[in-house]
Amino acid sequence: MGRQIKIYDAFSGISLMEKNRLARFLIAHEPNSSRESILEALDYAVKGKPSFGGFITVAIDGSDILGAVVANCTGMEAYNPKYLFVFVTLGRAEGHAAKLVGARPATCRWRHCYAR
Secondary structure, eight states, X not given: OOEEEEEEETTTOXXXXXXXXXXXXXXXXXXXXXXXXXXXXXXXXTTSSSSOOXXXXXXXXXXXXXXXXXXXXXXXXXXXXXXXXXXXXXXXXXXXXXXXXXXXOTTSOGGGBOOO
């Protein structure tokens, strides 16, 4: 299967199995974040909870997650950035960091996406 970048958003959704797998990865690599806050950020990104949405990009090699970006839409554009990177977690994705951060759904106008 090789390395690939998967993108999840409100249109594609994310299965419960994939969400739990991603949550375990983020918990292992983000020790200062609680499971509840990670799951909440994932739900907001795919509009599993009422929100402005966002997106999740995941670098995968076979069945291993190498890295992930969780971006939540802030609902603001004039003063704050439209997207806030909640998690940028690189497990073993060092060589693919730029691809992972640069990947986004077609619905995201990248010039309005900023990390703060």
